[in-house]
Amino acid sequence: QQRPHWTHPLPPSGLGAMDHDSLVCKxxxxxxxxxxxxxxxxxYTVTEGGGTKDPAKHDVSFLHxxxxIRGLIEVTGAYASCSLADFFREACKLSPTFKQAWKVYRQGMGESPSDDPSRHxxxxxxxxxxxxxxxxxxxxTMGGMTTPEEAWQPGAKRLKSDTSGLDPAKLTLVNKVKEFQKSGDEQKQAWWSFAQMHGLSKDPARFEDLQLQEFLAMQGML
Known part of the structure; x- marks a missing residue:
């Protein structure tokens, strides 16, 4: 099997004076x-060093x-790195919304007039x-799709529930859930766990009738 071209001998580079600790730090x-x-x-470590990536575990000659020869080592596929500018460029190609968001942000923050990420x-x-x-x-979060982790912690500040406009049947379900939570910490945690499992906020008014009925049935309240 042919060895990588970068394993062939190269002329001395002047690194020979560095000791092991200096090479590791480098x-x-x-x-x-x-x-x-x-x-x-x-x-390099996979090819020549058995996959051991810790520089301190290799000898001077290996590090040296x-x-x-590192400039000769080509990385492609799984080894290739993507710069942040490359990420932005690819995201702009794949997502028109991201492209517009990047443009609006750049203009609003007074950044470089160029849309090219590599110029930033x-x-x-x-x-x-x-x-x-x-x-x-x-x-x-505002749309009820998810909630920041802090919002689920005990003592987190809650927004006042808006029950205006709810039909009487749903309002009854919402109030039952609220009363259930007030009955104790264990009951409150049961509701929080149910709400978090469904990816919604703690506010019962944000849930569908069937979801509220499901929870209340689980608690023997229907």
């Missing part, structure tokens, strides 16, 4: 600052060799991604 630092180097190290810093892209994720989570 490899670790490169992995932290360069995603491509991290993948190159992973491929990697630093000499990593920090700018990270902030944009976090902002859009928070906005999406807020909309999902």
């Amino acid at each position: 490899v670790k630092e490169l992995q932290k600052t360069d995603p491509l180097c991290k993948e190159q190290w992973a491929k 060799r990697f630093l000499e 810093s990593r920090d700018a892209l990270t902030n944009a991604l976090e902002f859009m994720a928070q906005a999406g989570l807020t909309m999902m």
